[in-house]
Amino acid sequence: MKDRELIIVESPTKAKTLKKLLGKNYLVEASFGHIKDLPEKRLGVRIEEGFLPEYELIKGKERILRNLKNTAKLCSRVILATDPDREGEAIAWHIAEELENKVQLQRALIFEFTPQGIKEALTNLTSLRENLYRAQQARRVLDRLVGYKVSPLLWKALQGGLSAGRVQSAALRLVYERETEIKNFVPREYWTIKALLEKDGFQFWVKLIEKEGKKLTLSKEEAKKILEELERKSFYVLSFTKKEKTKKPPPPFITSTLQQEASKVLGFSVKETMAIAQRLYEGLPLGPLGQRGLITYMRTDSVRISPPFQKAARDFILKFYGKEFLPSKPHTFKSPKEAQEAHEAIRPTSLDLTPERIRPYLKRKDFELYDLIWKRFLASQMAEMRLEVGKLKVKCGDFVFQGLMEVEKFPGFMIVWEGKKKEGNLPSFKEGEELLALKVEAERHLTQPPPRYTEASLVKELEKRGIGRPSTYATIITTLLERGYVKLQNKVFYLTELGEKVAQLLLKHFPTIMDLSFTNKMEEELDRIANGFVSFQEVLAGFYGPFSSDLQRAYKELKDDGSSLHRP
Helix, strand or coil: CCCCEEEEECCHHHHHHHHHHCCCCEEEEECCCCCEECCCCCCCEEHHHCCEECCEECCCCHHHHHHHHHHHHCCCEEEECCCCCHHHHHHHHHHHHHCCCCCCEEECCCCCCCHHHHHHHHHCCECCCHHHHHHHHHHHHHHHHHHHHHHHHHHHHCCCCCCCCHHHHHHHHHHHHHHHHHHHCCCCEEEEEEEEEEECCEEEEEEEEEECCEECCECHHHHHHHHHHHCCCCEEEEEEEEEEEEECCCCCECHHHHHHHHHHHHCCCHHHHHHHHHHHHHCEECHHHCEECCECCCCCCCCCCCHHHHHHHHHHHHHHCCHHHCCCCCCCCCCCCCCCCCCCCECECCCCCCHHHHHHHCCHHHHHHHHHHHHHHHHHCCCCEEEEEEEEEEEECCEEEEEEEEEEEECCCHHHHCCCCCECCCCCCCCCCEEEEEEEEEEEEECCCCCCCCHHHHHHHHHHHCCCCHHHHHHHHHHHHHCCCEEEECCEEEECHHHHHHHHHHHHHCHHHHCHHHHHHHHHHHHHHHCCCCCHHHHHHHHHHHHHHHHHHHHHHHHHHCCCCCCC
């Protein structure tokens, strides 16, 4: 049996997919997630010894670890093929620590569970990536320090069972500040006037924009007066310009954009999206097509597409849509500055596995997310949409109205992404010609407060501010909901009374962890650890200094005022 090799993954589904795709020379076992973590009932960080974490075997993992050790002894080599991100690296590292020294260990980075993806990973084996592991370790220790040190203060000031997380607290601040803006908002009334005009059966709206060269902001009385002035007056064309506009396809999905689009289009929660994407990545049974992964690794911030797959996409478009839908050269999309370019965007593993072809083998929600990913990727490789855009200015007495109109000239990528629309032509207008007015009306408006966050818009804001990472957004949102700090009602977040009190207490006593720019800076520091630019200890020491000062001051202030807030 020593001629066989052992591949260890973290998920039984991955193990099942690998077993079906690999030959008999490999044994495949699963660790069922992390095997080690910090202790549950104590800090587990030796602050004075360079923030050394004291990892323990997770309760219930003894049998799994024993099986991995015994199987490893029977094999010539052990290949650790856990996820290719920080968490996967930590799992691989902890397994490696527990296996015997004489076991030959190597690391495989599998970005897609297909025969080709696995072949590439096994051909390009590497060693464990210590910097990536140290970055995960730093995140875990940071989160433990904040949670373990701050949560007791919440218990003292408010109630037991509350928690304060490093990134979760910054996210709570966003919801708290939005709620405050909404509460303090005073709506203001204003009016607009528009006219429905017609030319050769083509109807269109134009909006009043100015009088004698001056922009207008109207009250109810002013709008009524203008309507009276416009009665029985004719509308004449002042100017009409038209030009062709192109619309570039969106880039293929990264984690955050997939979460946002699935929320907006499919109504999926961020947590649900990530769970479904995990299944699609790890592999599903497709009847006679066998078990295989349907998408590439779903935790990525890179929009890169491998050249071979880009070529495959261009061949597919040419074959099934025709030359006009193929751009002369592939589109280029820019990844965020900290993106790991070794990763690709989220894409299907094979365009031949069209959504309709594999629909019979997928559950409804699995199909819907796969359909979204497949179409978004294909659209990203297609030709631009072409539109004809017209800008019409119309005069009525001393008043100038303006209307914008557009028609589709060529659908391009939209044929896949949103479906083909009716093509048409804009009417022609001559300067000075009279237009038929079907009706003129005034509309009342109220200025609107900023909208409450949806899951999609909160993810977008977290990403924009650099708070957390796309792979952690689902956990951040779930924690805020489970702790009762926010509630989700009609798909928007409301701050609860408890959430408001926690946010106020943290803002008062812990300005450091509630500082959005500081939270962003810590994410950048974690990236610097992963890239080998700074050590684990340097980053933690830089954080712990100001945090420790906040902590001492908070204990003193709470002691002096006998608990700054009362239990809700």
